[in-house]
Amino acid sequence: MNQDELKRAAARAALDELVDGAIVGVGSGSTVNFFIDYLGERRERIAGAVSSSEKSSARLRERGIEVLELNDVVAAGRPIPVYVDGADEIDTGLRMIKGGGGALTREKIVAAASGCFVCIVDASKLVERLGAFPLPVEVIPMARELVASRLRELGGRPVERAGFVTDNGNLILDVAGLGIDDPVAMETRINQWPGVVTVGLFASRPADVVLIAKPDGIERRPSRG
Ligand SMILES: O=C[C@H](O)[C@H](O)[C@H](O)COP(=O)(O)O
Secondary structure, three states: OOHHHHHHHHHHHHHHHOOOOOOEEEOOOHHHHHHHHHHHHOHHHOOOEEEOOHHHHHHHHHOOOOEEOHHHHHHOOOOOOEEEEOOOEEOOOOOEEOOOOOOHHHHHHHHHOOOEEEEEEEHHHEOOOOOOOOEEEEEOHHHHHHHHHHHHHOOOEEEEOOOOOOOOOOEEEEEEOOOOOOHHHHHHHHHOOOOEEEEOEEOOOOOOEEEEEEOOEEEEEOOOO
């Protein structure tokens, strides 16, 4: 199986995690794109989607799925029992690096508003220690150099993502070389700096379930009791 076939298999497996008749939280990226395609085939069984990026919203609408505003959903007290998203890396504690597609801030927001976070990945995303993938940090443009200098003090090598603007009008610094021994501490620390919108460490709120696509099938962690 090639990587796209594995991503598709993980995406398909996520259908078994959904709650019939409920709103679905939808992440972003190439793995999620496959999930949106499958979701379109069973759109009559969901009450719409809350999306984490303009790209995912467009794809959901193309597949005939209603995209709901998070503010409306929360104000109405409607639950989002399941949030489905990919990751750039995930460790054995289900902590993740996300934001390779630049959607990290809205992903963190929708995940925070949702119940079960279901992460869908091919086996290449599974790591012992986070940090081989450069850590994305969304930054207010005027704070770029201030935040970059602090990231260098941490031992990182920040590079501005060229020609990229997030859905929120900000920039992304991709940070190589960080030794991420304590993901929660690093997430908390970087998030506190003025000018940082979101750091792409999803550690204080890890995934609840990961579906790992391997050539011999899907591994679910934790396994179903
Ligand atoms: O900003 C993008 C998201 O965090 C994605 O979930 C992540 O980059 C993984 O994307 P893909 O499924 O394309 O590898």
